[in-house]
Amino acid sequence: xxxxxxxxxxxxxxxxxxxxxxxxxxxxxxxxxxxxxxxxxxxxxxxxxxxxxxxxxxxxxxxxxxxxxxxxxxxxxxxxxxxxxxxxxxxxxxxxxxxxxxxxxxxxxxxxxxxxxxxxxxxxxxxxxxxxxxxxxxxxxxxxxxxxxxxxxxxxxxxxxxxxxxxxxxxxxxxxxxxxxxxxxxxxxxxxxxxxxxxxxxxxxxxxxxxxxxxxxxxxxxxxxxxxxxxxxxxxxxxxxxxxxxxxxxxxxxxxxxxxxxxxxxxxxxxxxxxxxxxxxxxxxxxx
Amino acid sequence: xxxxxxxxxxxxxxxxxxxxxxxxxxxxxxxxxxxxxxxxxxxxxxxxxxxxxxxxxxxxxxxxxxxxxxxxxxxxxxxxxxxxxxxxxxxxxxxxxxxxxxxxxxxxxxxxxxxxxxxxxxxxxxxxxxxxxxxxxxxxxxxxxxxxxxxxxxxxxxxxxxxxxxxxxxxxxxxxxxxxxxxxxxxxxxxxxxxxxxxxxxxxxxxxxxxxxxxxxxxxxxxxxxxxxxxxxxxxxxxxxxxxxxxxxxxxxxxxxxxxxxxxxxxxxxxxxxxxxxxxxxxxxxxxxxxxxxxx
Numbered sequence: 001x002x003x004x005x006x007x008x009x010x011x012x013x014x015x016x017x018x019x020x021x022x023x024x025x026x027x028x029x030x031x032x033x034x035x036x037x038x039x040x041x042x043x044x045x046x047x048x049x050x051x052x053x054x055x056x057x058x059x060x061x062x063x064x065x066x067x068x069x070x071x072x073x074x075x076x077x078x079x080x081x082x083x084x085x086x087x088x089x090x091x092x093x094x095x096x097x098x099x100x101x102x103x104x105x106x107x108x109x110x111x112x113x114x115x116x117x118x119x120x121x122x123x124x125x126x127x128x129x130x131x132x133x134x135x136x137x138x139x140x141x142x143x144x145x146x147x148x149x150x151x152x153x154x155x156x157x158x159x160x161x162x163x164x165x166x167x168x169x170x171x172x173x174x175x176x177x178x179x180x181x182x183x184x185x186x187x188x189x190x191x192x193x194x195x196x197x198x199x200x201x202x203x204x205x206x207x208x209x210x211x212x213x214x215x216x217x218x219x220x221x222x223x224x225x226x227x228x229x230x231x232x233x234x235x236x237x238x239x240x241x242x243x244x245x246x247x248x249x250x251x252x253x254x255x256x257x258x259x260x261x262x263x264x265x266x267x268x269x270x271x272x273x274x275x276x277x278x279x280x281x282x283x284x285x286x287x288x
Numbered sequence: 289x290x291x292x293x294x295x296x297x298x299x300x301x302x303x304x305x306x307x308x309x310x311x312x313x314x315x316x317x318x319x320x321x322x323x324x325x326x327x328x329x330x331x332x333x334x335x336x337x338x339x340x341x342x343x344x345x346x347x348x349x350x351x352x353x354x355x356x357x358x359x360x361x362x363x364x365x366x367x368x369x370x371x372x373x374x375x376x377x378x379x380x381x382x383x384x385x386x387x388x389x390x391x392x393x394x395x396x397x398x399x400x401x402x403x404x405x406x407x408x409x410x411x412x413x414x415x416x417x418x419x420x421x422x423x424x425x426x427x428x429x430x431x432x433x434x435x436x437x438x439x440x441x442x443x444x445x446x447x448x449x450x451x452x453x454x455x456x457x458x459x460x461x462x463x464x465x466x467x468x469x470x471x472x473x474x475x476x477x478x479x480x481x482x483x484x485x486x487x488x489x490x491x492x493x494x495x496x497x498x499x500x501x502x503x504x505x506x507x508x509x510x511x512x513x514x515x516x517x518x519x520x521x522x523x524x525x526x527x528x529x530x531x532x533x534x535x536x537x538x539x540x541x542x543x544x545x546x547x548x549x550x551x552x553x554x555x556x557x558x559x560x561x562x563x564x565x566x567x568x569x570x571x572x573x574x575x576x577x578x579x580x581x582x583x584x
Binding site: 133222267 | 294299303306315316319322333382388396398399405408413414420424461462463466467515521522529540548558561564
C-alpha cells in the first residue's frame with residue numbers, strides 16, 4: 001500500500017519536473033544557440049544551425065568583424081557612461097528624497113507623496129516629445145558634442161527612474177530603527193552626515209536593488225535612445241544593436257556576435273546578483 | 289527626540305528640491321505640454337507650434353478615421369488579452385507546479401526570470417534569426433524533423449501575428465511567475481494542513497484555497513499586464529520595422545514613434561500618446577472595478 005502511494009507520487013513529481021524543465025529550455029536554449037553560432041563561420045548559421053563549433057567549424061571571424069565594422073568598443077563606453085551616471089544620480093537624489101519623506105513631518109508631505117506615486121505611472125510615450133523639444137530649445141540635442149548628447153539622454157532617464165527608486169527606498173528607510181540616528185545626533189552629527197554615514201550604509205541592500213534596476217533599465221531602454229542618439233558615434237550598445245538589425249543585411253555572423261556581446265555583460269551581472277535583480281525588478285513593477 | 293533631530297526644516301529644501309525639480313521639469317510639465325501639443329499644429333520636432341489646429345481636436349478626428357491607428361489599437365488590445373490569459377496563465381501554472389517540488393525551485397526562478405533582464409532589442413535580433421525565412425533556426429528544425437519541405441515565411445501576412453506576439457509574451461512569463469510564487473509563499477501552511485484534515489484533494493485544494501487566496505496577487509498581475517502591453521516597443525520595432533508586413537503589425541507605441549519621428553507629424557504623435565494614456569487608465573480602472581481587491 002505504502003509502496004504504491006510512493007510510486008504514484010514520484011510519477012507526479014516526474015511530470016512536474018518535466019513541464020518545468022520544458023519551459024526552462026525555452027528560456028535557456030535560445031541563448032545557448034546564439035552563443036554557439038557566434039563561433040561558427042557566418043555561412044554555416046543558415047545551413048547547419050544545430051552543429052557545434054568544433055574543429056574547422058570554429059572561428060572568431062564574427063567577433064573580428066564586429067569590432068572592425070561597427071565600433072562596439074565605443075558603444076560600450078557610451079552605454080557605461082550614460083547608465084553609470086543615471087544610476088549614481090538616481091541613487092543619491094532618490095535616497096535624499098526618500099530619507100526626508102520618511103523622517104520629516106511637514107505640511108504638504110502628503111501632496112508631495114502623491115506626486116511621487118502619480119509620476120511613476122506616466123508612460124514614456126506621453127512625455128518624450130515635449131522633453132525633446134525642451135532640450136532642443138536648450139541646445140543640448142543633436143549638437144555634435146558627445147557630452148551634451150549623453151546629457152540629453154541622461155536627464156530624462158534620471159527623471160524616469162526617480163519615483164520608483166524613492167518608493168522602494170522609503171519602504172526600507174521606514175523600517176530602520178531611529179535609535180542610531182538619535183545617538184549620532186547627540187554626537188553632534190548633522191542630518192546630512194547622518195544620511196551619508198548612517199542611513200546609506202544601513203540601507204545598502206535596497207540601494208543595491210535600486211541601483212541595479214536603474215542601470216539595467218537605462219542600458220536596455222531603446223525608446224529614449226532612439227530619440228536622442230541620432231549620430232553613429234554616440235550610439236550606445238542597445239542603439240547600435242538596433243542599427244545593426246536594420247543594416248547588417250545578410251551578415252548573420254555579425255548579428256549573432258553582436259547579440260552575444262550585448263547579452264554577455266548582463267548575463268555575468270545576473271549570475272552574481274540575481275537575487276537583487278529579481279527583487280529590484282519585481283519591486284519596480286509599477287514601472288515595468 | 290525624533291522631533292529634535294528633524295525639527296529644523298531647512299535641510300528639507302536640499303533633500304527635496306533636486307528630485308521635485310526633475311519630476312516637474314521632466315514629467316509633469318512635458319505630460320501637460322503633450323496634451324496641449326496634440327491640439328496644435330507642429331511642423332517638426334525642432335519647430336515651434338504654428339497655432340491651434342482647425343478645429344483644435346482635428347488630430348482626434350483623424351485618429352478615428354486612420355485605418356493604421358485602428359490596426360495599432362486592435363493589435364494592442366489583442367496583445368493585452370493574450371498577455372493576461374497566456375502570460376499570466378502560464379506563470380500561474382508554472383508557479384503552482386514549482387510550489388509542489390522540493391528541489392530546484394530557486395534554479396527555475398533564476399532561469400525563468402533571465403529573459404527579462406536582456407534588452408528587448410537583443411531579443412528582437414535573436415528572434416529575427418530564429419524566424420528567418422531562408423535558413424532560420426525554426427525552419428531548419430522543422431525541415432530536419434520532416435515537418436515541412438518548404439520554408440515558411442514567418443513574417444508574411446498569414447504568419448506574422450504569432451511571430452509578433454510570441455516573443456513579447458514569452459519574455460515576461462518569468463516576471464509574473466516570480467510575483468505569483470511570492471504570493472504563494474505568503475499563504476500559511478496551516479491552512480493547507482487544515483484542508484488536508486478536511487479531505488481537500490490536490491485540485492480541490494488549488495480551486496478552493498490557493499486561487500482565492502491568490503486573488504489580490506493575480507489582480508496585481510492583471511493590472512501590470514494591461515499597462516505592460518501598452519508599453520511594448522523595442523521587440524516589435526526590431527522585428528517588424530515600419531509596421532511590416534503591409535502595415536499589419538503596428539502597435540500603439542510603435543505607431544506613435546513612426547508618426548513622430550519618421551512622418552514628422554509631431555502633433556499627431558502627441559495625440560496618439562494621449563490615446564495611449566487614456567487606454568491605460570480606462571482599461572486598468574475597468575479591470576480594477578471588475579476584479580476588485582478583496583480582504584480575506
